[in-house]
Amino acid sequence: MSHESYVHRAKAGAPGAPIIVVFHGTGGDENQFFDFGSCLLPDATVISPRGDISEHGAARFFRRKAEGIYDCEDLARATNRMSEFVIANKEHYGAGPVIGLGFSNGANILASILIHKPGLFETAVLMHPLMPFEPKERTEKAAGRVLITAGERDPIASVELTQTLADYFRRSGDEVSLEWHPGGHEIRSNEIEAAKQFLSQYRN
Numbered sequence: 001m002s003h004e005s006y007v008h009r010a011k012a013g014a015p016g017a018p019i020i021v022v023f024h025g026t027g028g029d030e031n032q033f034f035d036f037g038s039c040l041l042p043d044a045t046v047i048s049p050r051g052d053i054s055e056h057g058a059a060r061f062f063r064r065k066a067e068g069i070y071d072c073e074d075l076a077r078a079t080n081r082m083s084e085f086v087i088a089n090k091e092h093y094g095a096g097p098v099i100g101l102g103f104s105n106g107a108n109i110l111a112s113i114l115i116h117k118p119g120l121f122e123t124a125v126l127m128h129p130l131m132p133f134e135p136k137e138r139t140e141k142a143a144g145r146v147l148i149t150a151g152e153r154d155p156i157a158s159v160e161l162t163q164t165l166a167d168y169f170r171r172s173g174d175e176v177s178l179e180w181h182p183g184g185h186e187i188r189s190n191e192i193e194a195a196k197q198f199l200s201q202y203r204n
Contacts, residue, residue, distance in 0.1 A: 003088040004048035005081070009034045012093055013045035018202050020096035021047045021086055021121075023106025027058035036157075040101070040199050045093045048153065049085065051105070053078075063107035068132045068156070070108075079112045086113075086149055099199065103127040104156070111165065116144035120173070125149070125195045128185055130157040131165050141173045147170065147198040149179040149191040156185045 009030045013019065020041050022033035034048040043195035051061040053074070062078035090098055099173040100121045107129035114124055115135045119142035126148045146169045150162045160177075171178045179194040 002094040003085070005085050005088070006052060008047060008049040008192075010048070010089070011038060011046040013041075013095065014043045017043045017045065017088050019045040019047060019093060020099040020101050021049070021089070021103060021110075023049070023061065023100070023102030023110055024051065025104035025106055026057070026060050028106070029059055029105075033103070033106075037101065040196060041099070041202055044099070044202065045089070045095045047086075047089050048204065049082070051109075057131045060105050062105075068130065070132065072133075075103075075109075075112055076116075078109055079116050081091065082109055083113055083117045085158050086120060096139045096203070098120040098125045099125075101125040101127070101195065102129075104130075104185065111117075113146065114146065114169070118144070123199065125198060126165075127187055127191060127195075128154060129159050130161060130163045131167060131168075132161065134164070134170055138172045143173045143175065145175045145177075145198075147177045147179065147194060149181075149187075149194060151183045151188075152180055153183060153187060 021039045022030035022037040030048040030050040033151045036047040051059040053060045063074040098121050100110045107126040111129045125144045166176050
């Protein structure tokens with residue numbers, strides 16, 4: 001798979017520095033979190049792909065049948081394709097540890113990679129993820145670090161489903177942190193601060 005197989009923005013970092021891959025939400029694009037990724041880790045390579053699925057003109061990373069009902073075959077396709085894209089970019093830029101950050105639909109494709117391709121991402125920030133089903137237990141253990149941020153009144157990703165996903169990663173051997181705010185499906189300042197703190201070990 002080519003490192004250019006997705007439409008994306010890229011910024012080369014220092015040799016051996018981390019590579020951070022940022023994933024937009026439904027209707028976003030490769031610009032949504034590109035600058036944020038650069039601010040979080042100034043020396044890192046930043047890769048920001050655009051989802052290759054259009055839902056009524058809104059870019060997504062995989063298809064769904066309805067709100068909260070995923071096309072699991074397409075999710076598997078997207079998980080494999082995106083994993084290959086990430087590996088190709090890590091090799092192309094000669095980067096170090098792979099870090100991920102995603103919001104909403106972007107958090108969901110990132111979570112799926114963490115579930116099915118353990119070890120590819122060393123650290124991940126999942127902002128308002130939704131896994132509306134119980135993932136299969138990992139056959140391969142890979143201890144990573146996961147930060148999940150969420151809203152206590154999120155109408156899309158409930159507290160129960162968010163906690164279930166956190167418990168899954170803990171059960172799989174990951175170090176998991178949770179950051180809540182009292183609102184809904186929007187990013188608030190405490191989430192941004194939590195992400196900065198969570199990734200601080202990668203900054204010089």
